[in-house]
Amino acid sequence: MRLVIARCTVDYAGRLTAHLPSALRLLLVKADGSVSVHADDRAYKPLNWMSPPCWLTEEPGADDAAAIWTVRNKADETLTITLEEIQHDSSHELGVDPGLVKDGVEAHLQELLAEHVHTLGDGWTLVRREFPTAIGPVDLLCRDHDGGSVAVEIKRRGEIDGVEQLTRYLELLNRDPLLAPVQGIFAAQQIKPQARVLATDRGIRCVTLDYDALRGIESDEFRLF
Template sequence: MRLVIARCQVDYVGRLTAHLPLARRLLLVKADGSVSVHADDRAYKPLNWMSPPCWLTEGKAEDGERALWVVTNKAGEELRITIEDIEHDSSHELGIDPGLVKDGVEAHLQELLAEHVETLGQGYKLVRREFMTAIGPVDLMCRDADGASVAVEIKRRGDIDGVEQLTRYLELLNRDPLLAPVTGVFAAQQIKPQAKTLAVDRGIRCLTLDYDALRGTESNEFRLF
């Protein structure tokens, strides 16, 4: 991973255009090829970014003095970062990440859904749990009644981050001709409305899981009705 703190301006040229005026920012270049631009707010969310596969070319701006980074993706879209001054530039080898360790309920949901894969739909069959991709494991890889590949991401509480995670998995999986086309199912005990809207927009099916039903037990909670 490369970390660069620089005074820069950023222009995105593609289906839309966007401009970030000159300011101090963090430029993050990851081993997977992604490049993102961060400010000192917005939590983890970048101001702008380019997802892999993309290519970074470092050169000079038209004035011949400032540095110019051009990040291009396969669609020909560009993230153009004009750098006036660099305050910090360092590279770090992070190694292979062990991945997210799920909490007890989430891990148990994965086990239960793998055992009762028909919950996803009639004719579904489990291919493998923790199906590995270059950016981490998909919770379940299944095939539907027609034999098509289906990637399932399981959460206790489903939010936008979970949908984004599944979207990245699907992008990678669909590059494999032995798997493609791969559709997605976002499964959780609770799914936030914003996450459901984003999932539907990206062609991902949402499934609300009943933990007690999967365990074959009734809830012990007191109910009014």
Template sequence: MRLVIAQCQVDYVGRLTAHLAPARRLLLIKADGSVLVHSDGGSYKPLNWMSPPCWITEATADDGRVLWIVANKAGEELRITIDDIEHDSSHELGVDPGLVKDGVEAHLQELLAEHVHTLGDGFTLVRREFPTAIGPVDLLCRSAEGVSVAVEIKRRGDIDGVEQLTRYLELLNRDPLLAPVTGVFAAQQIKPQARTLAVDRGIRCLTLDYDKLRGTDSSEFRLF
């Protein structure tokens, strides 16, 4: 991983345009090729980024400043214009053992894989923990119509989970063997804001009943 602290401005050119005015920022260039631009506040999320596969070329801007052009196959560009570099270092992190998920969340994944029909009639499981360059998708399934479906599973579904699934879908849809890939955001509880964002991005939401998936749901002793 390469860590660069620089005074820079960042411009994204692609499906839309976005501009970050000059400021001191942290630039992360990961071994998988991804490039992330961070500030020192706001949240842990990058201000902008480019997911792999992408590549960096160095050029000179019209005003003489150093210009990094991060491009991908879709023709999108992250243009980082650098005024000054304060720190530049590279580090070998080695192989990461991966995230150990919460027991209930991991169990939800296992149960939903076993009862994949919960997603819809005719659904079949392709693979659990389907690998991508930015992490594994919880479930990759196929609908009755043969469409690939990526499923992200959470105990509590919030906006970050929708953003995570959005990044997976963006990457998976670049694979001609899988595209088109649709998404399902599945959780025991889904926050209204997350549901609104998911629907806006064409992602279906599914509320999971943990007890029902476990087969312990019974109405025998219920009054209502």
């Protein structure tokens, strides 16, 4: 990663145009090729950026400019950064990042719900986790109190893509005479309103998961329904 602190102006040209007047800013050039411009606020959000794949060209500046960076992507959008005064310029090898390990990721939610499948309904039983289909595994395949098959797709954040994914699973599972008819449950810690509308329209039941309740921690609010 390269860190540059410089007084600079920034001009973007592409789908629209944008200009950042002269100010002291932090410029980040990452190993993946991305270039981003940061101020000392806005938390992690850059003022402007170019996502990879993109290419950075550095040229000596003219007049009062120390250097000019031109960043271009495959869509022919350009980010022109005119560095007027460079206060810091350093490069650091960070290596491969192991990634963020989150508490309550989908795999853990799946494990917890499999252990507490009765929270989906009295008399429910688990058939199998990661039930295989031709297009990928269904998170949980269960039997309800009447012995009917139920496919459960689990997400941390329930969005339309997850509903579409479960719909494809249900289409395949319902072709199996040993399983059909197969109902669907879309379960997540948070479900977007659009995803809930789509799921309901397709006859898929939505369940909001309370992670603490599944772990056996008392909660002040009942959220699993």
